[in-house]
Amino acid sequence: MFKRNFTTLTLALIPVAIAINIAIGQLIVLLKLPIYLDSIGTVLVGLLAGPLAGLVAGGLTNLIWGLSGLNPTYTPFFYVAAVIGLLAGVFGALRWAKKIWLWLIGGLLTGVVAAILSAPTSAIVFGGVTGAGTDLLVAALRASGAGIMQATFGQGIVSDPIDKLVSFLIVWLIVLALPVRLKARFPQADKLPGETTVADSWDA
Amino acid sequence: MTDAFSLYAARPSGLHRLNPLTTLALVGFCLVAGLALPGPWGPYAVFLLVLLLAAWGQVLPDLLRDALKIALPFAVSVFLIQGLFWTGGTPVVGLGPLSLKREGLLFAAQSTGHILAVVGSFLLLSLTTRPDALMRTLDQRGLPKALTYVVLATIQIAPRFQAKANTILDAQRSRGLETEGGVRQRVRALLPLVVPLILGSLIDIEERAMSLEARGFSRTGEKTSLLVLPDSAAQRIARWLLLVGMVAVVAAALTLGSR
Known part of the structure:
Protein backbone atom coordinates (compact mmCIF):
# COMPACT_ATOMS: atom_id res chain seq x y z
CA MET A 1 0.00 0.00 0.00
CA PHE A 2 2.79 2.33 1.00
CA LYS A 3 4.94 2.01 -2.08
CA ARG A 4 2.03 2.11 -4.45
CA ASN A 5 0.65 5.36 -3.09
CA PHE A 6 3.82 7.31 -2.40
CA THR A 7 6.45 8.41 -4.88
CA THR A 8 10.07 8.50 -3.75
CA LEU A 9 9.86 12.29 -3.77
CA THR A 10 6.92 12.16 -1.34
CA LEU A 11 8.84 9.76 0.89
CA ALA A 12 11.82 12.12 0.89
CA LEU A 13 9.49 15.02 1.69
CA ILE A 14 7.82 13.49 4.76
CA PRO A 15 10.88 13.32 7.11
CA VAL A 16 11.82 16.88 6.14
CA ALA A 17 8.26 18.02 6.87
CA ILE A 18 8.26 16.34 10.26
CA ALA A 19 11.59 17.97 11.09
CA ILE A 20 10.07 21.32 10.01
CA ASN A 21 7.13 20.75 12.39
CA ILE A 22 9.49 20.07 15.26
CA ALA A 23 11.99 22.85 14.55
CA ILE A 24 9.27 25.53 14.13
CA GLY A 25 7.30 24.20 17.09
CA GLN A 26 10.35 24.77 19.25
CA LEU A 27 11.18 28.12 17.65
CA ILE A 28 7.70 29.30 18.69
CA VAL A 29 8.40 28.24 22.27
CA LEU A 30 11.63 30.26 22.04
CA LEU A 31 9.73 33.32 20.75
CA LYS A 32 7.12 32.79 23.52
CA LEU A 33 4.20 33.19 21.12
CA PRO A 34 0.70 32.09 22.21
CA ILE A 35 0.31 29.73 19.22
CA TYR A 36 1.70 26.26 18.37
CA LEU A 37 2.49 26.29 14.62
CA ASP A 38 3.66 22.70 14.89
CA SER A 39 1.73 21.49 11.85
CA ILE A 40 3.19 23.65 9.07
CA GLY A 41 5.12 20.67 7.66
CA THR A 42 2.06 18.44 7.91
CA VAL A 43 -0.17 20.88 6.01
CA LEU A 44 2.59 21.29 3.44
CA VAL A 45 2.76 17.53 2.82
CA GLY A 46 -1.03 17.32 2.55
CA LEU A 47 -1.13 20.10 -0.03
CA LEU A 48 1.84 18.88 -2.10
CA ALA A 49 1.43 15.11 -1.89
CA GLY A 50 -2.20 14.40 -1.00
CA PRO A 51 -4.41 13.33 1.93
CA LEU A 52 -2.75 9.98 2.67
CA ALA A 53 0.76 11.47 2.78
CA GLY A 54 -0.54 14.29 5.00
CA LEU A 55 -2.10 11.76 7.34
CA VAL A 56 1.19 9.85 7.66
CA ALA A 57 3.24 13.04 8.18
CA GLY A 58 0.90 14.33 10.88
CA GLY A 59 0.55 11.09 12.80
CA LEU A 60 4.27 10.35 12.69
CA THR A 61 5.17 13.87 13.86
CA ASN A 62 3.46 13.35 17.20
CA LEU A 63 4.55 9.72 17.56
CA ILE A 64 8.21 10.50 16.83
CA TRP A 65 8.32 13.78 18.77
CA GLY A 66 6.57 12.10 21.70
CA LEU A 67 8.40 8.79 21.69
CA SER A 68 11.80 10.44 21.30
CA GLY A 69 11.12 11.26 24.94
CA LEU A 70 11.50 15.01 24.30
CA ASN A 71 7.77 15.75 24.27
CA PRO A 72 5.85 12.70 25.57
CA THR A 73 2.60 14.65 26.06
CA TYR A 74 2.28 14.96 22.26
CA THR A 75 2.01 11.22 21.61
CA PRO A 76 -1.66 10.72 22.65
CA PHE A 77 -2.73 13.41 20.16
CA PHE A 78 -1.18 11.68 17.14
CA TYR A 79 -4.61 10.98 15.62
CA VAL A 80 -5.49 14.71 15.69
CA ALA A 81 -2.30 15.57 13.81
CA ALA A 82 -3.05 12.79 11.31
CA VAL A 83 -6.51 14.22 10.59
CA ILE A 84 -5.04 17.72 10.16
CA GLY A 85 -2.75 16.35 7.42
CA LEU A 86 -5.62 14.40 5.88
CA LEU A 87 -7.85 17.50 5.74
CA ALA A 88 -5.10 19.68 4.27
CA GLY A 89 -4.69 17.00 1.59
CA VAL A 90 -8.42 16.82 0.90
CA PHE A 91 -8.73 20.62 0.61
CA GLY A 92 -5.69 20.58 -1.66
CA ALA A 93 -7.21 17.84 -3.83
CA LEU A 94 -10.39 19.93 -4.07
CA ARG A 95 -8.25 22.72 -5.57
CA TRP A 96 -9.08 25.03 -2.65
CA ALA A 97 -5.47 26.26 -2.65
CA LYS A 98 -6.07 27.83 -6.05
CA LYS A 99 -7.99 30.57 -4.23
CA ILE A 100 -6.44 32.00 -1.08
CA TRP A 101 -9.77 32.63 0.72
CA LEU A 102 -11.03 29.08 0.12
CA TRP A 103 -7.73 27.71 1.41
CA LEU A 104 -7.96 29.86 4.57
CA ILE A 105 -11.53 28.65 5.17
CA GLY A 106 -10.04 25.16 4.93
CA GLY A 107 -7.59 26.18 7.66
CA LEU A 108 -10.38 27.39 9.94
CA LEU A 109 -12.39 24.19 9.36
CA THR A 110 -9.32 22.11 10.15
CA GLY A 111 -8.92 24.04 13.40
CA VAL A 112 -12.53 23.37 14.42
CA VAL A 113 -12.12 19.65 13.69
CA ALA A 114 -8.84 19.58 15.64
CA ALA A 115 -10.53 21.20 18.66
CA ILE A 116 -13.38 18.65 18.56
CA LEU A 117 -11.03 15.69 18.19
CA SER A 118 -8.51 16.69 20.84
CA ALA A 119 -11.00 17.54 23.62
CA PRO A 120 -11.77 13.94 24.75
CA THR A 121 -8.09 12.94 25.01
CA SER A 122 -7.26 16.21 26.72
CA ALA A 123 -10.08 15.69 29.24
CA ILE A 124 -9.42 12.02 29.94
CA VAL A 125 -5.61 11.91 29.94
CA PHE A 126 -4.70 15.42 31.04
CA GLY A 127 -7.67 16.44 33.18
CA GLY A 128 -8.61 19.08 30.60
CA VAL A 129 -5.57 21.31 31.08
CA THR A 130 -2.50 22.06 28.97
CA GLY A 131 -0.18 23.38 31.67
CA ALA A 132 0.15 26.61 29.68
CA GLY A 133 -1.39 30.11 29.61
CA THR A 134 -4.56 29.03 27.77
CA ASP A 135 -5.59 27.24 30.97
CA LEU A 136 -6.94 30.58 32.22
CA LEU A 137 -9.68 30.11 29.63
CA VAL A 138 -10.42 26.61 30.94
CA ALA A 139 -10.62 28.09 34.45
CA ALA A 140 -13.02 30.81 33.33
CA LEU A 141 -15.27 28.31 31.55
CA ARG A 142 -15.28 25.92 34.52
CA ALA A 143 -16.09 28.84 36.86
CA SER A 144 -19.10 29.71 34.72
CA GLY A 145 -20.44 26.19 35.06
CA ALA A 146 -19.16 24.38 31.97
CA GLY A 147 -18.36 20.66 32.23
CA ILE A 148 -14.79 19.40 31.88
CA MET A 149 -15.29 18.33 28.26
CA GLN A 150 -17.01 21.60 27.30
CA ALA A 151 -14.34 23.73 29.00
CA THR A 152 -11.58 21.78 27.23
CA PHE A 153 -13.35 22.12 23.91
CA GLY A 154 -13.86 25.85 24.60
CA GLN A 155 -10.12 26.28 25.05
CA GLY A 156 -9.48 24.40 21.81
CA ILE A 157 -12.08 26.21 19.74
CA VAL A 158 -10.48 29.55 20.63
CA SER A 159 -6.85 28.58 19.97
CA ASP A 160 -6.96 25.87 17.26
CA PRO A 161 -8.70 27.67 14.35
CA ILE A 162 -6.33 30.68 14.67
CA ASP A 163 -3.33 28.37 14.81
CA LYS A 164 -4.41 26.39 11.74
CA LEU A 165 -5.37 29.57 9.86
CA VAL A 166 -1.86 30.96 10.33
CA SER A 167 -0.29 27.59 9.43
CA PHE A 168 -2.36 27.32 6.24
CA LEU A 169 -1.43 30.90 5.30
CA ILE A 170 2.30 30.28 5.80
CA VAL A 171 2.12 27.05 3.75
CA TRP A 172 0.30 28.87 0.95
CA LEU A 173 2.94 31.60 0.84
CA ILE A 174 5.74 29.02 0.82
CA VAL A 175 4.24 26.93 -1.98
CA LEU A 176 3.76 30.11 -3.98
CA ALA A 177 7.48 30.82 -3.58
CA LEU A 178 8.66 27.30 -4.51
CA PRO A 179 10.45 26.89 -7.84
CA VAL A 180 7.93 25.78 -10.48
CA ARG A 181 10.28 22.97 -11.56
CA LEU A 182 10.09 21.43 -8.04
CA LYS A 183 6.35 22.04 -7.61
CA ALA A 184 5.61 20.26 -10.89
CA ARG A 185 7.08 17.00 -9.57
CA PHE A 186 4.67 16.51 -6.64
CA PRO A 187 1.51 14.37 -6.96
CA GLN A 188 -0.91 17.30 -6.50
CA ALA A 189 1.13 19.64 -8.72
CA ASP A 190 -1.78 20.79 -10.89
CA LYS A 191 -3.76 21.86 -7.81
CA LEU A 192 -1.14 24.16 -6.23
CA PRO A 193 -1.31 27.96 -6.05
CA GLY A 194 0.58 29.99 -8.65
CA GLU A 195 2.24 28.80 -11.84
CA THR A 196 2.61 24.99 -11.80
CA THR A 197 3.56 23.95 -15.31
CA VAL A 198 7.04 24.30 -16.69
CA ALA A 199 7.04 26.14 -20.01
CA ASP A 200 8.82 23.85 -22.44
CA SER A 201 11.41 26.07 -24.08
CA TRP A 202 12.25 23.46 -26.73
CA ASP A 203 8.82 23.77 -28.31
CA ALA A 204 9.17 27.47 -28.96
CA MET B 1 20.41 22.59 21.31
CA THR B 2 20.27 18.80 21.54
CA ASP B 3 22.65 16.78 19.39
CA ALA B 4 20.75 13.49 19.60
CA PHE B 5 17.04 13.27 18.88
CA SER B 6 16.39 10.48 21.34
CA LEU B 7 16.58 10.00 25.08
CA TYR B 8 17.91 6.44 24.68
CA ALA B 9 20.31 5.64 27.49
CA ALA B 10 22.53 2.59 26.88
CA ARG B 11 22.70 0.47 30.06
CA PRO B 12 23.72 -3.17 30.59
CA SER B 13 20.27 -4.15 31.87
CA GLY B 14 17.91 -7.05 31.21
CA LEU B 15 15.24 -4.61 30.06
CA HIS B 16 17.61 -3.24 27.41
CA ARG B 17 18.37 -6.77 26.19
CA LEU B 18 14.69 -7.57 25.59
CA ASN B 19 13.39 -7.75 22.05
CA PRO B 20 11.94 -4.28 21.31
CA LEU B 21 8.58 -5.89 20.62
CA THR B 22 8.48 -7.22 24.19
CA THR B 23 9.30 -3.77 25.59
CA LEU B 24 6.57 -2.34 23.38
CA ALA B 25 4.08 -4.87 24.80
CA LEU B 26 5.14 -3.97 28.35
CA VAL B 27 4.68 -0.27 27.68
CA GLY B 28 1.35 -0.93 25.97
CA PHE B 29 0.17 -2.85 29.01
CA CYS B 30 1.20 0.01 31.35
CA LEU B 31 -0.61 2.55 29.13
CA VAL B 32 -3.84 0.55 28.98
CA ALA B 33 -3.78 -0.28 32.69
CA GLY B 34 -2.87 3.33 33.61
CA LEU B 35 -5.91 4.68 31.81
CA ALA B 36 -8.34 1.84 32.54
CA LEU B 37 -7.79 1.20 36.26
CA PRO B 38 -10.50 2.95 38.26
CA GLY B 39 -10.37 5.42 41.11
CA PRO B 40 -7.93 8.19 41.80
CA TRP B 41 -5.22 5.72 42.92
CA GLY B 42 -5.29 3.07 40.17
CA PRO B 43 -3.03 5.09 37.82
CA TYR B 44 -0.51 5.62 40.64
CA ALA B 45 -0.19 1.84 41.07
CA VAL B 46 0.68 1.66 37.37
CA PHE B 47 3.17 4.52 37.71
CA LEU B 48 4.78 2.53 40.54
CA LEU B 49 5.02 -0.48 38.20
CA VAL B 50 6.67 1.80 35.58
CA LEU B 51 9.17 2.95 38.23
CA LEU B 52 9.98 -0.67 39.15
CA LEU B 53 10.57 -1.48 35.48
CA ALA B 54 12.74 1.65 35.19
CA ALA B 55 14.78 0.46 38.17
CA TRP B 56 15.26 -2.89 36.40
CA GLY B 57 16.38 -0.95 33.30
CA GLN B 58 18.76 1.18 35.45
CA VAL B 59 17.09 4.39 34.24
CA LEU B 60 15.07 5.20 37.36
CA PRO B 61 16.64 8.64 38.11
CA ASP B 62 16.31 9.76 34.46
CA LEU B 63 12.70 8.61 34.19
CA LEU B 64 11.62 10.05 37.52
CA ARG B 65 13.24 13.43 36.83
CA ASP B 66 11.74 13.80 33.34
CA ALA B 67 8.29 12.49 34.29
CA LEU B 68 7.98 14.87 37.24
CA LYS B 69 9.30 17.82 35.23
CA ILE B 70 6.70 17.20 32.50
CA ALA B 71 3.80 16.41 34.85
CA LEU B 72 4.33 19.36 37.23
CA PRO B 73 2.76 22.20 35.15
CA PHE B 74 -0.21 19.97 34.32
CA ALA B 75 -0.61 18.96 37.96
CA VAL B 76 -0.54 22.57 39.21
CA SER B 77 -3.09 23.62 36.57
CA VAL B 78 -5.44 20.71 37.07
CA PHE B 79 -5.44 20.98 40.89
CA LEU B 80 -6.14 24.72 40.80
CA ILE B 81 -8.73 24.66 38.02
CA GLN B 82 -10.67 21.51 38.81
CA GLY B 83 -10.20 21.98 42.58
CA LEU B 84 -11.48 25.55 42.68
CA PHE B 85 -14.07 25.52 39.91
CA TRP B 86 -15.72 22.11 40.35
CA THR B 87 -19.45 22.67 39.92
CA GLY B 88 -21.47 21.81 43.01
CA GLY B 89 -18.77 19.97 44.97
CA THR B 90 -18.28 19.78 48.73
CA PRO B 91 -15.90 22.51 49.90
CA VAL B 92 -12.97 21.29 52.02
CA VAL B 93 -10.63 24.28 52.22
CA GLY B 94 -11.83 27.88 51.91
CA LEU B 95 -9.60 30.41 50.11
CA GLY B 96 -11.30 33.79 50.47
CA PRO B 97 -14.33 33.82 48.16
CA LEU B 98 -13.26 30.51 46.56
CA SER B 99 -12.93 27.05 47.99
CA LEU B 100 -11.29 23.79 47.04
CA LYS B 101 -13.88 21.08 46.38
CA ARG B 102 -13.41 17.47 47.43
CA GLU B 103 -14.66 16.02 44.10
CA GLY B 104 -12.44 18.39 42.14
CA LEU B 105 -9.37 17.44 44.13
CA LEU B 106 -10.06 13.72 43.65
CA PHE B 107 -10.49 14.30 39.90
CA ALA B 108 -7.23 16.28 39.84
CA ALA B 109 -5.44 13.50 41.71
CA GLN B 110 -6.70 10.98 39.17
CA SER B 111 -5.72 13.19 36.22
CA THR B 112 -2.23 13.67 37.64
CA GLY B 113 -2.02 9.88 37.99
CA HIS B 114 -3.06 9.47 34.34
CA ILE B 115 -0.41 11.96 33.22
CA LEU B 116 2.31 10.26 35.28
CA ALA B 117 1.33 6.78 34.06
CA VAL B 118 1.13 7.81 30.39
CA VAL B 119 4.25 10.00 30.35
CA GLY B 120 6.15 7.44 32.45
CA SER B 121 5.28 4.60 30.05
CA PHE B 122 6.39 6.58 27.00
CA LEU B 123 9.61 7.64 28.73
CA LEU B 124 10.33 4.03 29.68
CA LEU B 125 10.16 3.07 26.01
CA SER B 126 12.31 6.05 24.94
CA LEU B 127 14.98 5.43 27.55
CA THR B 128 15.40 1.69 27.03
CA THR B 129 14.74 1.06 23.33
CA ARG B 130 16.89 2.04 20.38
CA PRO B 131 14.64 3.59 17.72
CA ASP B 132 16.42 1.74 14.89
CA ALA B 133 16.06 -1.62 16.67
CA LEU B 134 12.35 -0.96 17.27
CA MET B 135 11.73 -0.05 13.64
CA ARG B 136 13.75 -3.07 12.46
CA THR B 137 11.57 -5.50 14.49
CA LEU B 138 8.44 -3.80 13.25
CA ASP B 139 9.44 -4.08 9.63
CA GLN B 140 10.35 -7.75 10.14
CA ALA B 163 20.51 23.63 14.59
CA LYS B 164 19.54 25.23 11.25
CA ALA B 165 16.63 27.05 12.92
CA ASN B 166 19.02 28.44 15.52
CA THR B 167 21.47 29.56 12.83
CA ILE B 168 18.68 31.40 11.01
CA LEU B 169 17.57 32.96 14.30
CA ASP B 170 21.11 34.21 14.96
CA ALA B 171 21.57 35.42 11.38
CA GLN B 172 18.32 37.40 11.37
CA ARG B 173 19.04 38.83 14.82
CA SER B 174 22.44 40.04 13.65
CA ARG B 175 20.65 41.81 10.78
CA GLY B 176 18.60 43.65 13.39
CA LEU B 177 15.47 41.49 13.55
CA GLU B 178 13.71 42.06 16.88
CA THR B 179 12.82 38.70 18.43
CA GLU B 180 12.03 40.05 21.86
CA GLY B 181 9.58 42.65 23.11
CA GLY B 182 5.84 42.93 22.53
CA VAL B 183 3.70 40.22 20.96
CA ARG B 184 3.34 42.20 17.73
CA GLN B 185 7.09 42.49 17.37
CA ARG B 186 7.57 38.78 17.95
CA VAL B 187 4.80 37.92 15.47
CA ARG B 188 6.51 40.08 12.87
CA ALA B 189 9.73 38.14 13.46
CA LEU B 190 7.95 34.91 12.53
CA LEU B 191 8.02 34.95 8.73
CA PRO B 192 11.71 35.94 8.33
CA LEU B 193 12.56 32.94 10.53
CA VAL B 194 10.15 30.33 9.19
CA VAL B 195 10.34 30.94 5.44
CA PRO B 196 14.13 30.52 4.94
CA LEU B 197 14.09 27.34 7.00
CA ILE B 198 11.35 25.71 4.95
CA LEU B 199 12.37 26.92 1.50
CA GLY B 200 15.99 25.91 2.05
CA SER B 201 15.07 22.41 3.13
CA LEU B 202 12.51 21.81 0.39
CA ILE B 203 15.11 22.50 -2.26
CA ASP B 204 17.19 19.61 -0.82
CA ILE B 205 14.38 17.10 -1.17
CA GLU B 206 14.93 16.31 -4.83
CA GLU B 207 18.53 15.45 -4.10
CA ARG B 208 17.46 13.13 -1.30
CA ALA B 209 14.97 11.39 -3.57
CA MET B 210 17.67 10.84 -6.20
CA SER B 211 20.12 9.36 -3.66
CA LEU B 212 17.39 6.99 -2.49
CA GLU B 213 16.69 5.83 -6.02
CA ALA B 214 20.40 5.40 -6.70
CA ARG B 215 20.52 2.95 -3.73
CA GLY B 216 17.70 0.77 -4.98
CA PHE B 217 15.09 2.13 -2.55
CA SER B 218 12.06 1.35 -4.69
CA ARG B 219 13.37 -2.12 -5.69
CA THR B 220 11.14 -4.98 -4.59
CA GLY B 221 12.31 -8.24 -3.08
CA GLU B 222 14.08 -9.42 0.08
CA LYS B 223 16.66 -7.09 1.64
CA THR B 224 19.32 -8.07 4.17
CA SER B 225 19.75 -6.17 7.44
CA LEU B 226 22.98 -5.77 9.40
CA LEU B 227 21.08 -5.52 12.69
CA VAL B 228 20.18 -8.90 14.24
CA LEU B 229 17.73 -8.79 17.15
CA PRO B 230 17.50 -11.43 19.88
CA ASP B 231 14.16 -13.08 20.60
CA SER B 232 13.15 -16.15 22.59
CA ALA B 233 10.19 -18.43 23.22
CA ALA B 234 9.86 -16.99 26.74
CA GLN B 235 9.56 -13.47 25.33
CA ARG B 236 6.98 -14.57 22.80
CA ILE B 237 4.91 -16.09 25.61
CA ALA B 238 5.40 -12.95 27.74
CA ARG B 239 4.07 -10.81 24.89
CA TRP B 240 0.93 -12.94 24.57
CA LEU B 241 0.40 -12.79 28.33
CA LEU B 242 0.74 -8.99 28.29
CA LEU B 243 -1.80 -8.81 25.49
CA VAL B 244 -4.21 -11.00 27.49
CA GLY B 245 -3.46 -8.82 30.51
CA MET B 246 -4.48 -5.66 28.60
CA VAL B 247 -7.81 -7.20 27.64
CA ALA B 248 -8.34 -8.44 31.21
CA VAL B 249 -7.64 -5.00 32.72
CA VAL B 250 -10.08 -3.31 30.33
CA ALA B 251 -12.72 -5.99 30.98
CA ALA B 252 -12.26 -5.66 34.75
CA ALA B 253 -12.50 -1.86 34.56
CA LEU B 254 -15.68 -2.10 32.49
CA THR B 255 -17.41 -4.55 34.86
CA LEU B 256 -16.35 -2.49 37.90
CA GLY B 257 -17.55 0.69 36.21
CA SER B 258 -20.96 -0.71 35.28
CA ARG B 259 -21.75 -1.75 38.86
Missing part, protein backbone atom coordinates in the same frame (compact mmCIF):
# COMPACT_ATOMS: atom_id res chain seq x y z
CA ARG B 141 6.73 -8.11 11.28
CA GLY B 142 5.41 -6.61 8.06
CA LEU B 143 5.52 -2.83 8.60
CA PRO B 144 6.28 -1.19 5.22
CA LYS B 145 10.01 -0.50 4.71
CA ALA B 146 9.17 2.98 3.47
CA LEU B 147 7.68 3.78 6.88
CA THR B 148 10.87 2.58 8.56
CA TYR B 149 12.85 4.90 6.31
CA VAL B 150 10.60 7.86 7.13
CA VAL B 151 10.93 7.35 10.89
CA LEU B 152 14.68 6.78 10.95
CA ALA B 153 15.39 9.61 8.50
CA THR B 154 13.34 11.96 10.69
CA ILE B 155 15.29 11.01 13.79
CA GLN B 156 18.51 11.77 11.94
CA ILE B 157 17.53 15.10 10.41
CA ALA B 158 15.45 16.61 13.21
CA PRO B 159 18.45 17.71 15.32
CA ARG B 160 20.10 19.19 12.20
CA PHE B 161 16.94 21.18 11.53
CA GLN B 162 16.91 22.52 15.04
